[in-house]
Amino acid sequence: MSDTELDIASEYEALLQFLYLAPVGLAQTTLTGEIVMINPLSARLLMPLSRDGNLANLFTALEPVAPELRKLVGDFAAPSGQVCDALRMQVNAGIPGKSEPQMLAITLLKLDALRLMAVIKDVTLEAQRERQLKQNEAWFNAILTGITDYALVSLDAQGCVVEWNASIGRVTGFSADAVLGQPFSIFYPADAITPDRLRDRLREADDNGWSLDDGWRIKADGQRFWGSAMVAPLRERTELSASATAPAPHPGEPAYCLVIRDISDKREANERLRQATACDHLTGIANRRAFFEAANLELERASRSPRQTSLILFDVDFFKQVNDSYGHPAGDAVLRQLATLLTATFRQVDVVARVGGEEFAVLLPSTSLEAATAVANRLREAVAAQTVQVDGTAIHYTLSGGVATLSDPANGLDALMKQADRALYAAKAAGRNRIVTEISA
Template structure:
């Protein structure tokens, strides 16, 4: 074969590759190890352009920083010369509007082709969210009713959520005695302040409306140890005879519930790495953006069912770029981890704390009004201001700015609530930083 013929063959192969790239039903992006874009098909540009703050698509990691800050670190820490860095990573783009618009999700698979070359595969996952949510509920239901007879506790609750009767399964799973639980709210199985009256009511009302209420999380045993539980509440209607004044008895309908608590600690431990990767931020270990949006969707659904205070805090590390430029990215990562740790320690168990962007964090606060959120934010701001991060023998001081928004009838969805908190955060930073501001409906802050 002549050199000319070989060149023609290569040109044909190159042309075929370009056609595949541009006609592929998924977004394809080839980048350098640092994320600098070398090739990108039109679908990728369509998916990524709404995420670009400056309209540019020169660096994939920069474009995705606001929705998937973990990706850069995952790529940097992947030491093999080739292989899958992540498969099916999901970045939450929007929260949607209840009853009108589905949440938008971007699926990302990142592959290392060579030491200096990456390929990203991008897919719009919006259409599968509702299907997966229903599948999750169906699976939880099947797990709850097909378990072995030794790993669940079954108990009856009255209409307010108080445990009515004792049976051996309760003691076997939870290590509580009859005296410790009968007549108590089912919150007895939660750590102190782990569940509020509002949240207990939510679970009961969700059982009324949906036929069951499902939840997972840490629960406490009577001996002080904890276990990872899958809990299901199912409404039960009973006819009770009521008599009085010598009149004939009358059957009255009485609302009750059945509570099934399962200890799935062992199963969760086996699947822990996968679940952790899906729900937590790669760098800081707290919840990621996707988890925040999922929690917000549920909290807004509860709010529309039974309105009560709900607040959102957005936290941003002040002058973070200066920290990176002065001390290096390793120091910057340490500051972010310190901020995440302090945030998690400062909030309640029912709050959702997450990292949602580069140096931006959020806390979703159920049953918290604007004044309560402001006081909590102020305490946290002062805690950060008074502390420091030790790095290579030196100390790094940093501060934070916080924006707060509060749920009300004018909020169209979580995206709207998030935008309001972002506006308040912007005002806090523009008016001096190291302060807390609240959005008040006029796109300016209540407090200065």
């Protein structure tokens, strides 16, 4: 063997050793996802996702948690470059006793016309820190910016307004008579918060020092605005200010303040960020990762304050036939229309998401099996009554759904998902275009 061949062999051996020992998962694939080379860390991270223990194809292994990868690669027209950067994937549905679901991030690089390189990392701890930093940043932002455009509201132990001041009138237009004694949900649209969620906000404020959320708020005249609402406990609990216009809480009872800020001017930037990180690329509703984050948080709340939590899984009937008969653009149009109907049918407080190719999920906090089944059937009927127009062709499709309600949060999200999936399978086996329920877990 010549010196040149020896040098090449040595470099190849060094490359293999690097791939083997690299602190991140590395995999080389074809453009269709067939795995050519994979290091042990990547195999360890991906193996739990493989349904049959086979890691022959990266896209197939990641289909349950990142169904958009094939499309992203297919749509990437450049001869080489970065297809996606640190796309996050939640790889489990919440296992009882596991405090934090595992989060992976994948970066895909197109090397040339034939090859892809995937870089896979476990970012579970990083995601935890980001959530905490986001909350801290929002807290300091509420204090240091826009300080003249806020409403400061005093609340009692039940979250009811006990004091009115000019700032409430300035931001929301509500008079003292309208808000005193009312729960602070009066500042939210009717379908944006439940009584259980209101109590959750108080408990989270007790546990963490504050509880903050952004979303639609409502003024006295019914006009909506994009607002940030922060609940913080008052450490001095014996009384509120001497100028209170309603009785102060009893000594020793918890008391809170609610700060509402109109951040409508920041909504566009926030929405762009949300679309980039938490929304499905095709339909615009929540993606799989955002769904599982929200669902695990909701079940944590339910474990502290028990309530019924329902889940609906929907699947478009005979979706492959739609693609085969009319083409993939028509299939995409069907999925987009379904996402629009889902958003119009369910409440703001519900979590509506695309979790697979033609599979959608809706988590309904504080909702019984009967109520969830009723709204699922309402959506099914709306779908059956409409068509999708694509290039002058009317496409009719139907929907099947499985509904489950988790009575015991200790069973975890995984149990709830399996229940709903069994019900969905039963709906399809019974002829499709129907909703089937499972009682409890």
